[in-house]
Amino acid sequence: MIDVLAIDTPSLGDRSYLVTDGEVAFVVDPQRDIDRVLALAEDHGVDVVDVFETHVHNDYVTGGLALARTTGAAYHLNTADPVTFERAPVSDGDVIEVGARMRVRALATPGHTFTHLAYVLEAPGRVPAVFTGGSLLYGSTGRPDLLGPAHTSALVSAQYGSAHRLARELPDDAEVFPTHGFGSFCSATQSQRQASTIGGEKRANPVLTLDERAYAESLLAGLDSYPAYYTHMAPSNSAGPQAPDLSAPRRADAAELRRRIDAGEWVVDLRSRTAFAAGHMAGTLNFGLDGAFVTYLGWLIPWGTPLTLLGQTSREVAQAQRELVRIGIDRPAASAVGGPERWAGRERVASVPAGSFADLAAVRHRRPVTVLDVRRDLEWRDSHIDGAVHIPLHKLPGRLAEVPDGEVWVHCQAGYRASVAASLLASEGRHVVAVDDEYGSTACTGLPLVTKAA
Template sequence: MEIVSFRTPGLGDQTYLLTHDGQGVLVDPQRDIDRFLTAAAERDVQLRFVLETHLHNDYVSGARQAAQRAGAELVLPAAAGPAYPHTPAFHLEDIQGGHGLTLRPIHTPGHTPEHTSYLVLVDGEPVAVFSGGSLLVASAGRPDLLGPERARSLAKLQHGSLHRLAGLPRDVELLPTHGEGSFCTASGAGRYTSSIGAELDGNPFLAVGDAEAFADRLLAQPLPIPAFYRHMGPANTFGAPPMPPVDVPELTVDGLPAAAHVVDIRPRPALAAGHLPGALGIELRDDFGSWAGWLLPHAEPVVLVADRDQDVAEAVTQLARIGVDGVAGRVHDLGAHATARFELLGLDAFAERAAAADAQLLDVRMPAEHAAAAVAGAVHRFLPDLLAEGIPAELDQSHPVLVACGSGRRAAIAATVLLRAGYQPVVLDGVGVPELAATLSA
């Protein structure tokens, strides 16, 4: 038996391909399914099953399309109730593969009500469990993504689910879908897979014996929920279309669609030196799609501004994973139209400006980051809230706004938001608020 993992860092998720004697099982595939089907073909494996642990909140599933393309059986939790044909997985009703392979569904509600893990047995011996968003590496799946009204009830169910999985043999490999970088986790973790024994020894959530205390701990510091999450459940319930083409046409600035949102994916220095007025700057990295999905209106047309050597297809793929299919094209040459600019400063120069008596500093990090380390007198507004709630009233348009985050990435995005609102942003680049606070207090 071989288990191949496919990491998608920007979403903090993993898809798995299990192979056994020429048959394959694909677990929680994302929408760009070619990479999974190619891996199966390279191993001369025929996909027998495509499994989903739950109706995902953080990405559009590729399970339905993968099953259709490969002629595999699509298996979803019995309580999921999607609007397309599938095989329901009932608690402890074994699904038989060939050559001694058995998949045993284990109902593990908490992350979602229908959530189901799958125990893998070979010749009757348990060897691995696909735990989806239930028991994670040093963490647990969030129970609050379906709304605060259901969060506590689901948190208590999650307590029982974690202990149900923890009762498996210690040497069973733990293969969760969610991991570091995912907003579906209750806390961060530095590893992606584990074992039941390692989690029994080190997972802090398994050390909480009481369901009420567990719920208190799980819900004590709620994380923000990306705006695009609310669109993923319906897409996965009713079935999304196949991946759109990732090769989009080249456009000119004069030929941009009037209704399109312009997103500049170039590196920060290029963005600061000049971009299209009104554009939202989100440099292309692993988490580009998540930030774009969080900050842009869902399902509205997008045009990407990119350097010619940038991987525009990667940007389109990241957007498609979260259901943003309307990329109208790409622009490479801005010419004389790149008139929007902001300052990008290193720590010493930025600190000197921040130490001035009339300086106004904006911190755009997450609430938990701000609570852990802050600069006295700084105005705090989490980046997505700059668009949802507007620019803080304390900030004066007639004076520069010094913007900081953890590295400069989110601050640069915020700078483009401030610019189109008429402010004069100055971005701390390369370091974050903790380093700035230490410098200012030295």
């Protein structure tokens, strides 16, 4: 019996796979923290003998090379990918025998990248399965714009052709196992589906139900910004990343934390936005582990800036470290655990007022305040509060001077990004209120909205 075991990384919206026949296993698109893969293989009593990479990833640092070196597995990557390390090169049509019962066939599926490959699993007594990486996703496809605007048009066309090749060459009952599409910015759109087949995608996926022109128009219209750290991922993956060091960072006392903040380093409070609002060390920034922590921290931090992590427990710091190594932020400068009273030492603990959209509506009737909307462009165009200032969160660090003086109420879609933005503004000494509320017509009663339909 062949088992396909998914290894989810919800913080990045990605999946890796370990596939085993009970004796040996192969892995597709492993994340950087390979201890999860090794533990799963050990739990099933199998050796990893092959590692397959669908593409040189743009959204995370791969664990493929480190996993192959640790296990002695063959590391399969497209022959055409310009990497600086030894690998087992693979091209369209190549077949790799994995153990005695599994064979994996490579299919060229350009579109997300020019050298993208899908891998078809064939085994006696089992319907085929295809590991599609960033090609055919559940109800969508991988985005074609990550290599720059000069290549987008060619990659859109290639992505359309690749999806149709998969639909043409594989049976309808073939299972589809993508890497992206579970929240990753590598996906053109997101899906709630957790499983699918080629037949299911033929019925529901725009790339297989629309003509190429209509597909291209709908795909490109839905693309928004993607994290700035993506710029660093492909070069890192092409250079051959090593296994990460997840040992605990050194501990810092209150005096050191203050020195680091005053030096312009990032000292990040990992607690929830509610806890941060109630009390925090002045000058710290709030990227809570309860939200899209690694995406937004990696997006906003000037690359290479020393980073110190503040958590209530060592376990929280360790969780943040694991998230960070996946995008190539390898070693925190320091850490501290406990709470703001300990971190601040003799300093006064700071706070950030929080409110709802109803509170904002009431305040606007009493006094002039600035409403700062930090959502992305597509969200803003769909609907926004009339008179609000719009600066997407990922642009805010470089545009703080554009935020008008005086009292600022900052909001996003659900509160997480508003807290990040509020902490950035508060660290600059601004009078800021974080809106911790769900944006929507009901919540925004009393606030004039501008909508796309209008």
